[in-house]
Amino acid sequence: MLETRGLTANYGDFRALFGVDITVQPGETVAIIGANGAGKTTLLRAIAGVLRSAPAQVLHHGAPIGALPADQVMQRGISMVPEGRRLFPSLSVEENLLIGGQTRRAKGPWSLATVYDLFPILRERRHSPGTALSGGQQQMVAIGRALMANPELMLCDEISLGLAPVVIRDIYAALPQIKAGGASLVIVEQDIAQALRVADRVYCLMEGRVTLTGRPADITRDAIHAAYFGAP
Numbered sequence: 001m002l003e004t005r006g007l008t009a010n011y012g013d014f015r016a017l018f019g020v021d022i023t024v025q026p027g028e029t030v031a032i033i034g035a036n037g038a039g040k041t042t043l044l045r046a047i048a049g050v051l052r053s054a055p056a057q058v059l060h061h062g063a064p065i066g067a068l069p070a071d072q073v074m075q076r077g078i079s080m081v082p083e084g085r086r087l088f089p090s091l092s093v094e095e096n097l098l099i100g101g102q103t104r105r106a107k108g109p110w111s112l113a114t115v116y117d118l119f120p121i122l123r124e125r126r127h128s129p130g131t132a133l134s135g136g137q138q139q140m141v142a143i144g145r146a147l148m149a150n151p152e153l154m155l156c157d158e159i160s161l162g163l164a165p166v167v168i169r170d171i172y173a174a175l176p177q178i179k180a181g182g183a184s185l186v187i188v189e190q191d192i193a194q195a196l197r198v199a200d201r202v203y204c205l206m207e208g209r210v211t212l213t214g215r216p217a218d219i220t221r222d223a224i225h226a227a228y229f230g231a232p
C-alpha cells in the first residue's frame with residue numbers, strides 16, 4: 001500500500017537520504033532501525049509530506065504522493081506520531097485528540113470513545129492540560145491524536161523514547177489493537193530488541209541508505225551489527 005522508490009531527502013545542501021526503497025503491505029508492522037543520524041526520522045517526514053520529494057519517490061496505492069503537502073498526505077490516511085509528542089500544552093487531552101480528528105477519514109473504528117477505551121487513563125484525565133501529564137500519558141495522547149484521523153498507515157517516531165519500561169510495555173500493548181483496527185504501522189525504534197519483537201519486517205538505515213532488510217526471524221545479530229555500524 002505504500003512504497004518509496006529511490007527516495008532522496010535534503011536539508012539545504014546536506015543530503016540525508018540516498019535512494020531509499022521500502023514497502024509496506026496492508027496490515028504490516030515495519031520497523032526502521034539504525035544509529036543516531038541514520039535518517040530514520042527523515043524517512044518518516046518524507047513519507048508524511050513534511051519534507052517534499054519528487055512525486056514518484058513515494059507511492060500510495062500506486063499514486064505518486066511524494067510532492068504532496070502534509071495535510072493532503074494525511075487526508076489520504078497517513079498519520080504521524082512525531083518524535084517528542086508535540087502536544088498543544090495549553091489544550092486539554094480531549095482538545096488535543098479532537099485536533100487529530102480534523103482531517104478524519106470517514107471509514108475506520110477510531111473516535112474519542114474508542115481512543116479512551118484503548119488508553120483508559122486518558123478518559124480520566126480528559127480535561128487536564130497536556131503539560132499536566134506524565135511522559136507516557138503524553139505519548140498516549142500523541143498516538144490517540146493520530147488515531148483520531150482513522151489512519152490506514154500510522155508512522156510512529158520513537159514512541160518509547162525517555163519512558164519507563166512499564167510505560168513502554170503499556171504503549172506497545174496497544175499496537176495489536178491498532179493493527180486490528182486496520183492500520184499498517186511504520187515504527188522507528190532505537191531499541192532493537194523491541195523492534196524485532198513487534199515488527200513483521202525490519203529495515204536498517206545507515207547514513208541515509210538501507211543496509212539490511214528482512215523478517216526478524218531471518219536476521220542475525222551479526223547482520224544487524226554490520227548494518228548498523230558498517231562492515232568491520
Ligand code: ATP
Pocket residue numbers: 011014016034035036037038039040041042043
Ligand atoms: P535520531 O535517532 O538521532 O533521531 P535519525 O536516524 O532519525 O536519528 P535523522 O533525524 O533523520 O536521523 O537525521 C538524518 C541526518 O540529517 C542527520 O545527519 C541529521 O544531523 C540531519 N538532519 C536532521 N534534521 C535536520 C535539519 N532540520 N537540518 C539539517 N540537518 C538535519
